[in-house]
Amino acid sequence: MNRDGTRGGGRTLAAVDPAPAEAGSRAALRQWFHGEHGVAPIVVGLALVWVVLAAIEPDFLSAENLVNLTLQSVPVGVIALGVVLVLLVGQIDLSVGSVSGLAAAIVAVGTVTAGWPFAVGVLVALACGLAVGLVYGVLSTRLGLPSFVITLAGLLFFAGVQLRVLGPLGSINLPFESWFVRAIQQGFLEPGVAWALVAVWILAYLGMQVWVRERRRRADLSCVPWSQIALRTGALALVLAAAVGYLSTARGVGYSVVLFVVLVIVADVALRRTRWGRSVRAVGSDRRAALLSGVAVHRTVISCFMACSTLAALGGILAAGRLGAANQGTGGADTYLTAIAAAVIGGTSLFGGRGSAWSALLGVLVIQSVANGLTLLDLDQATRFMVTGAVLLGAIIVDMLVRRRRQEA
């Protein structure tokens, strides 16, 4: 959400022309909308979906339903975050659904049938995800196989492995009283803790901007006007306070939701502030140029596949915890399509190099809002698929129009 937080907009323009603060914030607004990683279209789209659903079914915006919406979004959202990473590096992973189902099966069979502690089951499942990604990465980089085909094979293969692991029963219930299931189904932050986390986030965000501004001032580089820092911090504080305040009138913010948001923040920082993240965007944008510049292309691609499969496994585990069971349907059917659609709706390019970790969160909120709203309206699966498809198409069209305008500008 804060893609432009510490760079871009006003500073870029101020480099040429130290404009007054007012013009600077207008430029920032424009940058925010048309910028390299503009999240504005998707935020507007999400607002639109919510307004329409709330107009038809006022219950959609009830605090209780929004709590449900956040909990529903987590498993697919975590998978979509992994998809964002492989898309950024210019690859694709179609097998995320199967891998998540396999991970759920491993946790269920390991802990219920074989009697492992939960932590062990979770670690084994995550390690499997890591290994799957390593295999994809090596096949893709060493043999030069297209990732579409490798992961299509993986989709089929691991769906089979999932069925074999689950065995003839096909469904295993997780013990309802285990800490794992309880944490995911009933674990919510105390309001005090939630507000403390919000305060920490806002202060860290503000402190980071002030620190960067001060360092830039000392290095004699152009600085963001204070008004812009205040504006951005205020906007973030408003969004967070509204979300936490409203959700707290019902059950509150779930532990799994916190985990998802933390993962998104970590991925966002890693993508924007580390060598690895820079390599990912460079490889995804122009693989040959990245290679000639001395980027470790193979290692970067492999790491993205590994991160994606591991996050897919984590998504499957969270889905199993939410359902209280692992079955043949976990991670099946449209899971992988939903996750890829969420990443793309959120503004990550299918062609590599462009996108942000936040697109996973925003994209999955759009898709789950539609699903949730249509369920409230008692509409069937058929309508859900059709509407989601239409939203995906709409999102890509909007993205294309924005991008074209930006290139003409």
Added chain:
Amino acid sequence: MREPTEPGPTPLRATAAPAGPGGASPRASSASAEPGSTLPRVSSAPVVSLRGVSKRFGGVRALVDVDVDVHEHEVLAVVGDNGAGKSTLAGVLAGAHRPDSGQVLVDGVPVVLDSPAAARALGIATVFQELALVNDLDVVENLFLGHEVGSGVFLDEVEMERRAWQVLDQLAASVPSVRDPVRTLSGGQRQVIAVARALLGSPRVVVLDEPTASLGVRQTAEVLNLITRLRARGHAVVLISHQAGDLQAVADRILVLRLGRVHGAYTGETSYEDLLAAMTGAVRPGSGTPMKADQARGSGTGR
């Protein structure tokens, strides 16, 4: 490419009298270095040498048994017709192509240049003809791609931006913002970014593959100016070019490639007619008139 609309003579004069620190006129310096000599001057032990290097792509023999020495304080120009193997030679030095046979020596020690990173680590920086810039990244990100500045796992954007402005100021580059994606820059600006990136690691050898081919008059002058400054600072410069103006302005030695073979080494004073003859294999002295016309055209456009 925005520059050529400006009136011709003024920017050209800028080449003839570079204002840079340490910049005597390029012609003057190469003339004083080789007074009347017909053989290439060898001032010191070579930094980089190729010995018997051959490279083939399928059935095409791009380089055949090539020997090259590159010295400090020297601009070595490599010329040749299309398909003569110039870019392959640049690729070998850059670590992008591995020779099929032959040796690459750095300070007399055989080395393996199996990746651009390896070449860079040995002090050889290359500006490719295709520039190898990543369009979606901004100027700073491109300049430091592959060797970012940072502490721990995090990048130091402020330091990188500061150094970016520093190196761009040295090149007198007119880049509107270092935070714009390079996709939005003009051809000349992109070339300057690519050269700037090569200089950031303080390399000993700078390989420039057709650096002025896409530049306007003034930017060409700036790049040539820059080349003489690199030489003054002690760098070895390998300039791959077929622009007559480039060679006459800055080259100390000229290596002629034809069909993958070294076809002779010449001094910077060698007339373009003689070079053309060596490049094309046409040694008949009677063919002077069309070549003169060619040369006139070449220098007239400042290329």
